[in-house]
Amino acid sequence: MKNIELIGEIGTNHNGNIDEAFKLIDLASKAKIDTVKFQIYTSKDIVSPLVKSSLYGIKSKYEYWKDFIDNQLITPVDWLKELIPYCKSVGLDVVATAHSIKAAEQCLNLGVKRLKVASMDCNYFPFIKNLANLNVPILLSTGMANKYEIMKSVDILLNKNIDLTLFHCTATYPTKYQEANLDFLKFLDSLNPTKLGLSDHSENNDLVLMSIPYGVHVIEKHITVDKTQPGPDHPFALDFDGMVDWRAKTNNGSMALGSGNKDLSENEMNNRIKYRRKPILKRQMKKGEILNENDVYYARPENITSGVVDIKDLQFYIGMKFVSDVPSDFALRREFFIQN
Secondary structure (H helix, E strand, C coil): CCCCEEEEECCCCCCCCHHHHHHHHHHHHHCCCCEEEEEECCHHHHCCCCCEHHHHCCCCCCCEHHHHHHHHHCCCHHHHHHHHHHHHHCCCEEEEEECCHHHHHHHHHCCCCEEEECHHHCCCHHHHHHHHCCCCCEEEECCCCCHHHHHHHHHHHHCCCCCEEEEEECCCCCCCHHHHCCCHHHHHHHCCCCEEEEECCCCCCHHHHHHHHHCCCEEEEEECCCCCCCCCCCCCCECHHHHHHHHHHHHHHHHHHCCCCCCCCHHHHHHHHHHCCEEEECCCECCCCECCHHHEEEECCCCCCCCECCHHHHHHCCCCEECCCECCCCECEHHHECCC
């Protein structure tokens, strides 16, 4: 079974409260998620101070989006001094989405080993070039990007021999089935990233299961303590039950892929013995009679022994003499015949 890494995106779902971040870490660990991800930025890193909150369709007491970010959405970088050691203590790895080189360097200095590039930055080529110079593994998300932007970003990173996990992503929240376009994973795989990933914003785990045959190695989804909490990412995020289902579906889907060979399980081998047709005698055969093709029909045998003749071997027994009387409707057995 291929191991598929699951990354629980905490993002903004701590609601500006470090205690909520600890709760999410505990839930992720309990659900056997592999990694949690934080987003490290300031409002100045991503948005003009003139952008109003109404642009994003979010009801907020803050008129400007920068104030909403600074007061409720950001993960202060200093939190990582507590959160990273705690994640390690409960068996979780940590990834961070950094929206500036300063944030990236801060994350690395605090022990983060891999950095994520958000979909909004897939065409921010100067930033990606600077990240490539840090020479650390990069996870690149491709929501909203066209093929040219994706290929250019990938080239920048691979030309620096970066360990690249390339994520298919549909940047709609939540993502509907008709928007998922999982077949695009084939194109991303053709770009030869180190690993292939899915950043999934759908409300359930159906797309997770459907993505596994495409060869994904990493799957990312948002997680929450409570889907009814206010905030932009809670409604489509997975709560604890959703995380448990996510882990189970991923494990089962990976297991179900098998080896690509036609290897029969022990159960299927037992059924093969019981259910497959064998040559059966149409009539009673007397000692000394010669077996003819017209003397048999094909059905499940009355008994299973190692001596039952298989259909493919019947030709070797045509023309042989019976060594004793055999009643009708018995499966042919090797011991019925004189062996030359």
